[in-house]
Amino acid sequence: MLSERRLQVLRAIVQDYVGTEEPVGSKALTERHNLGVSPATVRNDMAALEDEGYIAQPHTSAGRIPTDKGYRLFVDKLAGVKPMTAPERRAIQNFLEGAVDLDDVVARTVRLLAQLTRQVAVVQYPSLTRSTVRHVELLSLAPARVMLVLITDTGRVEQRMVDCPAPFGEASLADLRARLNSRVAGRRFADVPRLVEDLPEGFDAEDRGTVSTVLSTLLETLVEENEERLMIGGTANLTRFGHDFPLTIRPVLEALEEQVVLLKLLGEAGDSGMTVRIGHENAYEGLNSTSVVSVGYGSGGEAVAKLGVVGPTRMDYPGTMGAVRAVARYVGQILAES
Amino acid sequence: MLSERRLQVLRAIVQDYVGTEEPVGSKALTERHNLGVSPATVRNDMAALEDEGYIAQPHTSAGRIPTDKGYRLFVDKLAGVKPMTAPERRAIQNFLEGAVDLDDVVARTVRLLAQLTRQVAVVQYPSLTRSTVRHVELLSLAPARVMLVLITDTGRVEQRMVDCPAPFGEASLADLRARLNSRVAGRRFADVPRLVEDLPEGFDAEDRGTVSTVLSTLLETLVEENEERLMIGGTANLTRFGHDFPLTIRPVLEALEEQVVLLKLLGEAGDSGMTVRIGHENAYEGLNSTSVVSVGYGSGGEAVAKLGVVGPTRMDYPGTMGAVRAVARYVGQILAES
């Protein structure tokens, strides 16, 4: 177990390194933080910290920089979440309240997060799984062609074409529309399959095929759209990454283009509370020199999607976590209102 | 006017520089291209080309590199469009045909373009202005709350909430839905305002306010959605930009995040045929060291939107133009089929 002072030294190292981006030495430490001990003592502590794997030196006789393990300890034990100031909170709220629709909410959230944290922001669209159906609309475009429109309680709209096995009259269509909505409106997506299971039985034999086709398309939509979409922004902040550009930045850009990777990244994060994944804790190799701070957000008490930021492991964790948490909270409010 | 040989020299310089990324000298030129003259002669020609502003030297006694003006001449007079090979064309077609909906078509197009050109791809969603209305759907969510869903012939769906000034019965809603669709279904967006102008007159006084509100929301949607959206991809290719990273890449990333800038960029390009904007020809300052190759694409004969790539001025123009043209052509086909 590390002594109290050694933890303080680690904290000081992380703070200084995040600020200066340069390896920090024993002398500089004692000058900038009044630890009450001499550089020599700090050197001993640093040697111990290095033995434990919390810090490392890039080359012999250079200062120390935190390792992933060091950051981990810092985040878990040494740093709190820095709350936003009142003016900042007000600014966030104002900015988000200007949104006109769901797309706009997401877009504004991305901009906001990127600006506050000066890093790359990632925001997942509110998930369908936990959402409820507001309305299902069926439109006849041709005798054997129906358009299915699904409207969710988060204001999202999905549409699908359905090619029917047989012509389908307007009357039958209206009938189906009515029965379908009476069963699923207001219900959770997860419950829909069970609720519509026996629906075809109420129809004439000739229409039954079409009804089944429409229903299976609906179910498909529910599942498929679970492969959720997301929006990213603030990629220009990647230029503040480090000195050795191309090599560091390229894999990150590639990861950001792969929605699958990002979704997995967010998905792996815990469902409740804020998650911080540091460096090699990220499964995806390209993100080994980045940290991901993510948190769930949602309209009610429970989370329907996640948002977060991707930045260098050398980041201001307390500040970033504060910003992420605050934004998530206010987005939740906005979604609940609309 | 430049002699034939001098143009050949310019062409050779551009080709070599694009390939090697290094200033090209007179000796190397005569070796790699058999111009039939000696280095000394080429030197004279190069001096002349430099006087005219087509090429420049980074520092005294280095080779020459093309200027924006040089690239311009190259593109206009010296280079054709390199057609895609048959296998490439087949690959493009296969890849695009796998798309399941409009979003997917656009997403695939972006990926494809980025991969083919190894540059940043930008694809505009098919524009609404020139599209036609397939269907307008009205849904009653609450007594005084209607949801308006607009479906276009390109398969795009837009929805809007409408708060009615007075409760609006199901019967009136069905009536409005029917009349509205009989007037606008299949018509061009541009014609819609004229077509619905006198629609409120056919309704009871108590409903007239609501009808007007719905109609004006519809018109708003048509206009607003003209601020079209776009999708970008292949940003990882920015890492192949040049040697002096952060400075070059940052403004480009910033520009790419500003949809407004990109839309303006595409909008400024000519409506028909391919447009190439080189370096300082781009109005936006951040893109002064990039070239933009864009072209319109559309489902019928006429263009409904644009797509293109953004890359360093030092790019393979014939190849890039070939890829852009081919992709635009096949996307048009796909859109026409669906």
Place this chain on the structure above:
DNA sequence: CGTTGGCACTCGCACGCACAGAGTGCCAGG
């Protein structure tokens, strides 16, 4: 007059080297 070979000149760049500065590890003493 255009083309050519020759020649002197100019830079940028890589290399070697020495030096200062920062930081460490270790040790002996308080």
Place this chain on the structure above:
DNA sequence: CCTGGCACTCTGTGCGTGCGAGTGCCAACG
């Protein structure tokens, strides 16, 4: 356990040098 001192190890930087690529100019040639 803390502290001051000391020797050691690196890296980054500045400077001088030599090399090579490339240019511009000029005189000669067809």
